[in-house]
Ligand SMILES: Nc1ncnc2c1ncn2[C@@H]1O[C@H](COP(=O)(O)OP(=O)(O)O)[C@@H](O)[C@H]1O
């Protein structure tokens with residue numbers, strides 16, 4: 274079982290428009306409502322592919338009830354911790370050329386007592402989990418010290434921890450010794466203070482995160498694919514998508530595929546890239562099912578050319 278933790282989940286509303294024009298009344302050609310938040314998406318993707326998972330989510334207010342209803346309707350196994358605040362709604366505007374504009378709310382404040390309840394739910398359930406996967410932004414309220422403490426307790430208890438977050442939360446996961454971190458290109462750049470221009474820059478940045486404590490670094494690079502740096506060495510790969518529809522949740526699907534396939538080596542990276550590419554071809558933050566996956570398009574190579582420039 275893979276335990277996902279989304280400290281700041283959401284109800285995601287995606288609107289498809291021909292062109293996004295500021296200051297105009299736009300008519301949406303299509304719209305979708307999906308349960309949202311990065312760990313929630315990892316659980317949805319795992320479920321859609323027959324991998325057991327439980328999602329821990331703090332929920333509150335009408336949107337919190339809606340989120341629980343949406344997740345129950347999909348059949349996601351939930352550990353919902355009630356909070357006083359209102360679960361956020363995040364908006365995505367998708368254009369036909371694949372351009373995605375997102376507006377994410379800050380989310381409800383999580384009090385110290387509520388964060389302690391979420392932490393307890395995570396630590397209690399972790400004993401049954403192959404991985405504990407903490408994903409997404411931190412809500413207002415718990416400081417970075419509380420988050421660091423949760424990561425350290427999980428690692429200290431011997432659980433395999435994966436962290437997919439940004440800024441201080443990503444660095445906290447690294448410093449706590451997470452077995453895996455999954456930054457995207459921007460998160461990696463922020464973590465090392467340098468914008469990568471080539472595959473070699475990405476590999477170097479991943480090595481720095483490993484030196485700072487992370488066991489493995491899976492850097493997702495949008496259309497440029499992904500790089501895996503772990504104790505076994507370096508792998509890079511990509512999977513072309515002819516008609517990108519929505520990149521929302523692509524990183525979450527990628528991480529889910531990688532974990533589902535054992536989180537190690539070319540096979541896991543191939544699976545992650547296949548799930549990520551499939552998510553990009555689907556509307557909103559819809560997660561791929563086995564029928565959506567095409568592993569034949571994925572190319573993974575060991576020791577890639579470090580001078581290769583990044584495009585996306
Ligand atoms: N335009 C694209 N074309 C092909 N694959 C993509 C594209 N955008 C994303 N992906 C796939 O989804 C994965 C995650 O995307 P990325 O944007 O890096 O992550 P995040 O969603 O976390 O920001 C990538 O590693 C890649 O496999």
Ligand SMILES: O=P(O)(O)OC[C@H]1O[C@](O)(COP(=O)(O)O)[C@@H](O)[C@@H]1O
Pocket residue numbers: 281283285308309310311312314363377408409410411520521522523524525558
């Ligand atoms: O916690 P954050 O960083 O605000 O992100 C939350 C958003 O991320 C998502 O999980 C999508 O993730 P990505 O598009 O970054 O892969 C949405 O479902 C959600 O609205």
